[in-house]
Amino acid sequence: MPELCVGHRCWAVPSGSNLLDALNGAGLNVPYSCRAGSCQACLVRCLDGLPDDARPEALSADAREQGWRLACQCQVTGDLRVAVFDPQADGVPAEVSAVHWLGDVLRLHLRPARALRYRAGQHLLLWLGPVARPYSLASLSGEDALLEFHIDCRRPGAFCDQARSLKVGDALALGALSGGALQYDPDWQTRPLWLLAAGTGLAPLWSILREALRQGHEGPIRILHVARTPYLAEALKALAGERVRVEQVSREGAEQALAGFQVSSRQTVALVCGSPQWVEQVARRLFLAGVPRNQVLAEVFSERA
Structure with missing residues (x-):
């Protein structure tokens, strides 16, 4: 069996073991959130040997050159010495x-x-x-x-x-x-842009909204924020105008608000962020409204205790 080492500790693990599981099984408490290679909480640095990496593209070439890997995406197939990320x-x-x-x-x-x-x-x-x-x-x-x-x-x-x-x-x-799945593309400047957030899914869309305006977005922008207690109301209101329409509603009013989204252009781009249930609800509604699937970009917030 391969030998896995961290600092002065070395122990044998079955070949093909998930690196994150092997480290945490030994009590090292490497943090993680998504186990999908997105959150990058489980960074480790390979000092001697390399694991099999299922998602090499998840890290930059520079980071990989320095030995960094995402433990959740790696399998231990040979002797390996790593250092866990030290904040x-x-x-x-x-x-x-x-x-x-x-x-x-x-x-x-x-x-x-x-x-x-x-x-x-x-x-x-x-x-x-x-x-x-x-x-x-x-x-x-x-x-x-x-x-x-x-x-x-x-x-x-x-x-x-x-x-x-x-x-x-x-x-x-x-x-x-x-990375994040959502970003503003300058090629969208003349296209209708819909930003649909639930809860703190507003955070990246708040940034993207201001980036779009900073880049001189010319098409209409519509923002829908659904939350138990809407926040940033005054800040959003300050950006509202002829080209920017803002709606903040309770969760009970979400379906009715979504029903009001009518496609005036097949060029509409929609960015959606929130819980898995919210993203699924919105994706279904947008499909029925006529927004092409490849023009709906979504970011799902993972939840972990």
Whole structure:
């Protein structure tokens, strides 16, 4: 059987073992969220040997050249020595600069130790002590040095339980920046753009909306935000106008609001973000409304205690 080593610890694992399971089975508590290679919470660095990688494209060529792999996507097929991601040594330090509670949503602003370049719609891994969780960026790169996140704290969770007590001046660490399924394409400038969010699915769409406006989007934009307690109402209202239509409704009013989305152009592009149930509901409604499937882009928020 292959030997797996971390630091001074070495142990035998069955050939073909999932690397994340092998590490956590040994009590190393490597964080993870999606197990699909998207959240990048389970980064490990290969020091000697390489595992079989099911999703090499999930990391940049530079990261792979440095030995980084996503443990959830790797199988141990030979002797392997790895180092798990250390947020203190491998991450970017950040400080809490503002904390705003919008109902059960924590609007968090962080000031990183160095400026980060990212695009609207991307995720960033946040570390609070040993706990890591990916969150969509609600801020715009180049607009401000601050990073903005919307964190749903309604339910208990390892990250949320700590996030509730955050205050200005507290320290966090920033991990990997990952792709995200949603982004603004400059080629859409004259096309109708629909942004449909549930809960904190508003975060990446809030960023994408402002990116579209920054790039001079000429087509009509329609925003629908469905939430138990709508937030950012005033900020959204400030952007509403002749070309930007904003609707914020309760969950009970979601179906009726969706029924009001009528396609005036087959060029319409729809970006959808929220829970799996929300994305499925919207995708079905948009298909019936006549939006081509390849013009509906969706981001599903994973939930993990």
